[in-house]
Amino acid sequence: MLIRLTVRRMYCENPRCRRRTFVEQVDGLTVRYGRRTPVWCRVLEAAAVALxxxxxxxxxxVLHSMVSRTTLLRLLMALPDPPWTAPRVLGVDDFATRRGQHxxxxxxxxxxxxxxxxxPGRDAETLAAWLREHPGLEIICxxxxxxxxxxxxTGAPQAVQVADPFHLWQNFATAVERRVRRHNVCLKPPDADENSIVHISFTDEQDPTKEMSPIETRLSERHRVVHTFLDQGHGIREIARELHMGAVRRAARAESPEQLLTGRHQPRRTQLDPCKPGRCCPRRWQGSR
Structure with missing residues (x-):
């Protein structure tokens, strides 16, 4: 559709006026300094919101308009936030702009x-301040x-706190996986008899034909890198700062990558370990009343 539009142009007779000319605007069709009609801008805004x-x-x-991605993003950022009222059930979760840091x-x-x-951030005071500004919540998921x-x-003491279903399922799946890995020695192959128990390893050292999963590969590589730095004389904190990695102490306590994969807790070694019951020590500590 081609529209031929004729408008009036008005001139200002004041020489001190910075705007020398004024162009008549048509409501719903033209805007000042606009290269598109308001209707077409709304179409582009809808495309930016959706895609x-x-x-x-x-x-x-497809709509016969060549628009760059930056133009769509600029239209999207210029849109006002949709109005909303204080909800009855509020969902709270965190997100990472830079995982592990921000x-x-x-x-x-x-x-x-x-x-x-x-x-910004995920601290208690920021959330409490927002909850005080928006009262009326009944449930916080x-x-x-x-x-x-x-x-x-602190911010909404009257609200009932419930756990997010996603995190409940995630924690349940993690607990089941750890329990299964701890009892992997009880698993038997289909062709084994009832009296034989076969140990299934999660590493490819004993079974070369078994392909490791991405999680197993990442944990094995973490164990190898951490113990390489430990053999070179580096400390735990120094390794964590150098690799930007968490759970360095847990990988350092594990004697093999399989202990990381099975999720078994590695107790901290102390000077009293030789004196604990069951150890070969001529003298043991005994409590006195």
């Missing part, structure tokens, strides 16, 4: 799934982090 940058730019080609908190309406706000529990208890 964002690159995908939205490819979709606008985190934030996302708040959503748990009944509708609408995002409400993003908070949160991550199982202790800081969120403290923030919810």
């Amino acid at each position: 964002a940058g690159r995908a939205g730019a490819r979709f606008t080609v 985190y934030g908190t996302v708040l959503i309406n748990y009944e509708t799934g609408q995002p409400l706000d993003l908070l 949160r991550d199982r982090a202790g800081v969120y529990a403290d923030g919810a208890r």
Whole structure:
């Protein structure tokens, strides 16, 4: 559709006026310094909301309009936030802008799934301040982090705190996996008799034909790198700073990668270990009343 539009151009007779000319605007059709009509801008905004940058730019080609991804993102950022009211059930969880270093908190309406706000960091005071500004919450469905529990208890003491179903299933799956790995010696192959018990290893040292999973490969590599630095005389904190890695102490206590894979707790070694019951020691500590 080609529209031929004729408007009036008005001139200012004041020589001190910075705007020399004024162009008449048509409501709903033209805007000042606009290269697109308001209707077409709303179409591009809808494409940006649904598909964002690159995908939205490819979709606008079908609409016979060449728009870059940065233009769509600029239209998306210029949109006002949708209005919302204080929810009855609030969902609280964290997100990472840089995993392991920078985190934030996302708040959503748990009944509708609408995002409400993003908070910097994941500390209790920030969450408590937001809850004080938005009273009326009945239920807080949160991550199982202790800081969120403290923030919810301080900012909304009347609200009932429940655990997020995702984290409940995640913790349940992790507990089951660890329990199965600890009892892997009880597993028998289909062709084994009832009296034979075969130990199934989670490493490829005894079974070369078995392919390791990505988690097993990552834990084995972590164990190898940590013990390589330990053999060179580096400390735990120095290794953690150098590798930007967590759980370095747990990998250092494990004698083999299989102990990391099975999830068995490695007790901390102390100077009293030789004196514990069952150890070969001529003298043992005995409590006195």
